[in-house]
Amino acid sequence: MTVVDEKLASPGLPAGLDLLRPVHPFDLGQTLDSGQVFHWERARVSGIDGFAGCIGESPPRFVAQDEDGALLVPAPDAEEVFRYLGLDHDMPAIQATFPGDDAFLAEAIAFCPGIRLIRQPLWECLATFITSSLKQVAHIRAISLEIRRRWGVPREACGMTAYSYPAPEVLAEAGEEALRTCALGYRAKSLHRAAAAIAGGEIDLQQVASCDDVDVARAELMRLHGVGEKIANCVLLFGCGRWETFPIDVWIERVLRRGYRKRLRGARLQGWAEDYFGPHAGYAQQYLFHFARKTF
DNA sequence: AGTCAGGCAACGC
């Protein structure tokens, strides 16, 4: 993927901001609000409305999208932002693997065709989903931003300040009681123990990511206290690029009940969904999830 | 005031 080829002549744009050719289908706002990431904030740079957030340890990146779908990104960041947002994904090829005669899935895709699976840094993905258990999106956001503000590294760019997600060592050092004051409740213990396990080398996330067998990788993640099948699957899908994984939460249960008359639960529902939606089941899940959340 | 939310672990069967 070479972003340079996608660049347009962009007269009149503020210095340092590059306009990148429209990528279709892609919807920046929907993608950042589709329950994958929780730390991007609205920002305005040189009079342009967009979003800002850290990608891993980087300074905050600014991204905006115009009505035609063209992206505005500071030129040096373009490659990193493209990769993060999944703009290199071959959507026709992915959708070609979906069940062919599925009108319900087609309706979900038509509702949010611009959703992409984001490639997230592994540790912040794991940590954020540990804190997501039995929480609503707004609260996950608030907790995530608070943890970043208190223990993350403040980074600055284009007049914006944002905080990277604190490293495992930092949260391990902070202690469970301090984490608890971020309104984490019982999740404080899980987050602290996960941070300590990773800081202490008991779990190697890089090894999890490079594991060929997705079942082995999932089992490794589930050794962590507070990480069950759902959270492990979210980490595999959003952090490890394992698109065959299909996280099932209450919204997905609802949408499968309504759209497919499926009243199975647990392992049986899991097995059916993986089998039915196929090698990119995780992408199907993302369309169905967003569709359900916004229309039910 | 009670219920419920984008789960998990521990326990009982």
Add this chain to the structure above:
DNA sequence: GCGTTGCCTGAC
């Protein structure tokens, strides 16, 4: 395996 229950917190 399968179903039940407690758990922190905030929003309604």
